[in-house]
Amino acid sequence: MDQKITVIRVSPAEVLDLQHIGKATFTETFAWCNTEENLHNYLASNFNTDKLLAQINNPDSEFYFAVSGAEILGYLKVNLAGAQTELQDAISLEIERIYVLNAFQGKKVGQILFDKALQIAKTYGKEYLWLGVWEENTKAIAFYEKNGFVVFDTHEFKLGDEVQTDYLMKKQIY
Numbered sequence: 168m169d170q171k172i173t174v175i176r177v178s179p180a181e182v183l184d185l186q187h188i189g190k191a192t193f194t195e196t197f198a199w200c201n202t203e204e205n206l207h208n209y210l211a212s213n214f215n216t217d218k219l220l221a222q223i224n225n226p227d228s229e230f231y232f233a234v235s236g237a238e239i240l241g242y243l244k245v246n247l248a249g250a251q252t253e254l255q256d257a258i259s260l261e262i263e264r265i266y267v268l269n270a271f272q273g274k275k276v277g278q279i280l281f282d283k284a285l286q287i288a289k290t291y292g293k294e295y296l297w298l299g300v301w302e303e304n305t306k307a308i309a310f311y312e313k314n315g316f317v318v319f320d321t322h323e324f325k326l327g328d329e330v331q332t333d334y335l336m337k338k339q340i341y
């Protein structure tokens with residue numbers, strides 16, 4: 168990672184790059200705590216190109232890559248309005264995915280992606296950011312707390328036949 172990190176909006180033409188980083192980062196993060204079958208099924212149903220293309224083309228969802236030169240280091244997915252997976256509040260922005268490849272963690276890539284999400288929320292005049300995070304993902308929770316998020320609720324998340332608890336966290340902007 169010799170060059171400066173920049174953030175670029177993902178276009179439909181980049182769907183295969185998005186699929187690649189999406190699967191790679193999800194696997195790095197969650198393979199250790201899920202069965203191979205559950206993980207495989209989750210990746211197949213959530214990271215297939217049809218679904219990703221529909222999401223890229225949804226006017227209420229935006230994907231961004233963090234890049235250094237030609238290398239993709241991580242990505243961000245934010246949702247607005249009806250594209251939010253819960254709440255669907257007109258004054259909120261959801262960070263649905265913020266993932267950095269293991270090899271590039273701890274180098275401010277996550278911070279740069281988070282700052283982008285905050286900037287988007289402000290640009291659209293949103294009043295708060297929110298997200299769901301697995302209660303045992305202590306690394307991500309620490310990162311969110313450092314960035315001013317607090318837990319306000321919990322919900323259940325199903326990964327195959329495993330039911331997991333997510334914290335819902337929010338950060339007030341105004």
Ligand SMILES: CC(C)(COP(=O)(O)OP(=O)(O)OC[C@H]1O[C@@H](n2cnc3c(N)ncnc32)[C@H](O)[C@@H]1OP(=O)(O)O)[C@@H](O)C(=O)NCCC(=O)NCCS
Nearest residue numbers: 196265266267272273274275276277278300306307309310
């Ligand atoms: C969570 C994640 C996005 C953070 O990205 P990152 O690039 O590693 O974090 P950064 O280097 O930008 O760190 C930014 C700040 O958060 C802090 N931070 C990052 N990880 C932390 C941790 N494990 N504990 C405490 N603070 C942490 C850093 O110390 C840094 O603060 P500083 O500027 O005071 O040093 C990244 O670890 C990741 O992709 N994890 C796997 C995927 C995942 O769990 N995503 C969230 C799913 S809900």
